[in-house]
Amino acid sequence: MIKQTPVGSLPRSPKLQEAYNAFDDGNLKKPELDKLIDAEIKDVVTEYEKIDGNPIITTGEVEKPNFLTYFLEKGFIKLGKPNQSGRIRIFNWVWGSPC
Secondary structure, eight states, rough: OOOOOOOSOOOOHHHHHHHHHHTTTSSSSSSHHHHHHHHHHHHHHHHHTTSHHHHOOOOTTTTTSSSSHHHTTSEEEEEEOOOOOOOOEEEETTTEEEE
16 A cells, blocks of 8 residues: 655635635635635645544645645746747746746
């Protein structure tokens, strides 16, 4: 048997996805969003604790709206202009090189 540890970003519940959208649209205040995020984190941690022998308990990154936009919004990566083939180059400002 190969033991596995679930780490990284988990899908957000439909309720939390709706809350992020409402917050982005100005229809939900930050304290209300934070309460929903905290509740979702508690649910994720509870599920992780049920996994027998799981050595790592994480939040599932549900406190981030989604994986890509979090890094774009925080400025860790920047999108370049499309080249002739229409591809967009991603610049990684953390390590100082295009990727």
